[in-house]
Amino acid sequence: MIASFTEALDFLYSTLPMYQRVGASAYKKDLTNTVALCEALGNPQYSFTSVHVAGTNGKGSSSHLIASIVQEAGYKTGLYTSPHLKSFTERIRVNGKEVSEDFVIGFVNRMKRVLDRVKPSFFETTVAMAFDYFAQQKVDVAVVEVGLGGRLDSTNVITPVVSLITNIGYDHTDMLGDTLEKIAFEKAGIIKPGVPVVISERQKETTNIFLTKARECNARIHFAQDDVSIIKTNTVYQVSGGGKARISDINLPLAGNYQAKNLCGVVKVIDVLNAVGFTITDHQLKGGIENVLVNTGLKGRWQILGKQPLIICDTAHNAEGLREVVGQLAEQNYKNLYVVLGMVKEKQHDTIMRLFPQSAYYFFCQANIPRALDANELALKAKEFGLFGTVEPDVNHAIAKAKALAGPDDLIFIGGSTFVVAEINDL
Numbered sequence: 001m002i003a004s005f006t007e008a009l010d011f012l013y014s015t016l017p018m019y020q021r022v023g024a025s026a027y028k029k030d031l032t033n034t035v036a037l038c039e040a041l042g043n044p045q046y047s048f049t050s051v052h053v054a055g056t057n058g059k060g061s062s063s064h065l066i067a068s069i070v071q072e073a074g075y076k077t078g079l080y081t082s083p084h085l086k087s088f089t090e091r092i093r094v095n096g097k098e099v100s101e102d103f104v105i106g107f108v109n110r111m112k113r114v115l116d117r118v119k120p121s122f123f124e125t126t127v128a129m130a131f132d133y134f135a136q137q138k139v140d141v142a143v144v145e146v147g148l149g150g151r152l153d154s155t156n157v158i159t160p161v162v163s164l165i166t167n168i169g170y171d172h173t174d175m176l177g178d179t180l181e182k183i184a185f186e187k188a189g190i191i192k193p194g195v196p197v198v199i200s201e202r203q204k205e206t207t208n209i210f211l212t213k214a215r216e217c218n219a220r221i222h223f224a225q226d227d228v229s230i231i232k233t234n235t236v237y238q239v240s241g242g243g244k245a246r247i248s249d250i251n252l253p254l255a256g257n258y259q260a261k262n263l264c265g266v267v268k269v270i271d272v273l274n275a276v277g278f279t280i281t282d283h284q285l286k287g288g289i290e291n292v293l294v295n296t297g298l299k300g301r302w303q304i305l306g307k308q309p310l311i312i313c314d315t316a317h318n319a320e321g322l323r324e325v326v327g328q329l330a331e332q333n334y335k336n337l338y339v340v341l342g343m344v345k346e347k348q349h350d351t352i353m354r355l356f357p358q359s360a361y362y363f364f365c366q367a368n369i370p371r372a373l374d375a376n377e378l379a380l381k382a383k384e385f386g387l388f389g390t391v392e393p394d395v396n397h398a399i400a401k402a403k404a405l406a407g408p409d410d411l412i413f414i415g416g417s418t419f420v421v422a423e424i425n426d427l
Contacts, residue, residue, distance in 0.1 A: 001109060005101035008108045009088055012122060015115070033120040034154040037128035040114045044135030048078065050158045051269065054146040054187045055166025057321040058200060058262040061254060061301055062166055063145040065266045068295040069288025070141055070273070071095055073280040078134040078142030080155070082123065085299055085315075085422040092130045094137045096295045103133055123147050127154040141278075151189020162272045163190050164265055165210065166200040167320060180205040188213040196220040196272050200265025224268035230260045237289075239267055247286050253293045256302035256314065257331075258324040263289070300421045302328070308408035310334065313427070315418040317343070319351045325415065326355045334411035338363065338402040342395065342420035343378060344371040352416075353385040361405070362389030363398035367419035395423040 002008050038045055051070075053063045060081055067079040077095055084090035089098035107129050108115075115125060127147075134142045144160070146153045168184045184206035191197045191213045199210055202223050214221035229240040237250040237260070252259055266289075270280050292298055300315040302325070310332070316325045329337065337360040343349060344367075356362075364379040366372040375393040382388070392398040395414075402412045415421060 002105055002112070005105055008101075008105045011108055011112075012088075012125060030152060031154065031157055033118050033124045034127055034157050036118045037111070037114065037120060037124060038131060038157060040111065041128060041132045041135075044131040045158045047135040048139050049141045050160040051141065051143045051273070052146070052155065052158060052160040052163045052190050053143065053166070054150040054153075054163070054190045055200065056168050056183065056187075056318065057316070057324075058166035058258065058265075059145050059164075060315075061259060061298070062164060062200070062262045062266050062269075063143050064296040064298040065254075065262065065289060065292050066164070066269055067093075067143040068096075068292040069266070069270055069280060069285050070143070070278070071295050072288035072291060073278070073284040075140040075278070076138070078130070078137065078139040079296060080127070080130040080134075080142065081145040082126070082147050083418060083422075085418070085427065090297065091126055092133055093296065094134070094139055096297060098297075099129075099133050103136075104129070107132060121154075124154045127157075131158075146187075146190065149186040149189070151186050153190075156190055159192055160195060161276050162269055163192065163195060163197040164200065164269050165190070165197065166262065166265055168201075168203055168206045181209055184209040185213075191217050191219050193217045194219060196222065196276075198222045198224055198265055198268045198272060200224050200268075201261050202226075222268055222272065224264040227271070228264045228267045230263045230267075232257070232260050237263065239263070239285075241267075241271075247282050250286050251290050253290065254298070254301050255304070256324065257328050258321070259301075299427055300418070303427070305414075305424070305426055306412075309338075309403070309406040309410040309412055311403075311412045311414070313414040313421045313424060315421045316415060317347065317417050319348055319355065322352055322355055322416070325413075326357070329411070329413055330357070332411055335407060335409040336361070336411075338406055338410060338412045339389075340365060340395070340398045340402055340412065340414040340420070341378070341382075341416040342366050342375070343373045343416045344369075344419070345373045346371070347373075349373070349378075349381050350385075353382055353387060356382075356385075356387055358386040360387070360389075362387055363402050364389060364391045365395045365398040365420065366393050367395060367417055367423055369419055372417070372419065395420055396425050399424065 071077040092099035239247040305311040342365040
């Protein structure tokens with residue numbers, strides 16, 4: 001009998017393969033295990049309404065925004081996301097409150113025999129745990145973020161009332177395919193018969209993939225950019241639709257420029273939810289956007305950690321996401337730029353290195369996981385692209401060295417990997 005939260009986590013981490021730590025070997029390319037776990041739990045995924053969110057970039061922010069808006073409208077709202085940054089319990093929330101440690105302990109004890117028999121991955125287990133918790137909590141709706149891909153992702157046992165697919169980019173190409181079309185095909189796997197789907201961003205390589213899948217499923221497809229316009233002025237957003245302004249003066253606390261693309265899809269999802277029976281006013285929509293951090297506890301998206309020097313972290317970890325981040329860095333006013341950079345092994349390192357400015361000084365580090373690219377190897381790769389600096393494997397030691405060098409008018413950026421951001425002490 002497992003008696004403590006620490007024991008429960010040790011069991012989950014040590015006996016179940018975890019993709020975030022070991023990579024592709026933990027990725028199960030079918031839904032068999034998840035189906036078995038859900039059946040053992042009485043299929044809790046059928047007891048609540050859900051919204052399903054997939055995509056390469058933006059799915060985490062979009063999931064948190066949707067959950068915050070629905071919560072603001074008075075619905076009891078579950079939110080499942082991954083990976084966690086600081087605590088395992090971040091993955092499963094109801095109205096912003098993390099799942100209790102006691103529930104995790106109880107779940108592991110109840111399901112231990114089943115877990116020993118099925119031998120699921122860490123992610124498959126956490127998905128089943130989330131669904132069981134949402135059912136127990138009697139949520140009105142759960143926003144469920146896809147872990148990886150879509151078609152074969154463990155979360156794809158749900159039948160949502162609306163699906164959202166955000167940006168498609170080159171990530172996890174070893175498992176999802178080496179073209180945008182192949183990756184989009186995997187993401188399109190969350191499109192269900194008769195269930196409307198929203199596409200946040202039109203991309204020429206992927207549009208026909210989504211249209212074809214929606215046609216096969218007789219699912220109404222909405223390209224958000226066709227119906228919703230987002231205008232950003234400094235840090236204030238305006239939402240327009242149908243040729244007229246709907247909501248003005250929205251103060252989005254997520255500062256990344258890329259959030260405009262996410263907002264477009266989020267707003268359209270709310271419109272679809274209203275069309276299928278929800279009641280969410282524009283006032284509640286605005287409140288949910290502005291209160292997303294308070295309502296959901298989202299961290300790591302263009303998050304400002306300090307001033308004088310300005311310190312910013314971001315969890316962007318692939319070429320498309322980092323292109324947006326580096327572009328926004330170029331818009332900042334600073335004297336010198338210091339970058340604390342770490343990556344995992346399977347990313348497109350050459351493509352990513354080309355994005356970063358040669359004028360910055362780098363501290364090459366590595367997260368404390370097996371997937372992390374060795375900091376010395378990262379420094380050698382960076383040197384090929386004119387990026388120079390110091391090797392300091394420990395993330396927080398690297399940050400301390402950057403702070404020691406930086407003056408009050410300088411900027412320190414920390415990123416390159418979700419797992420680098422996760423290890424920041426001050427996050």
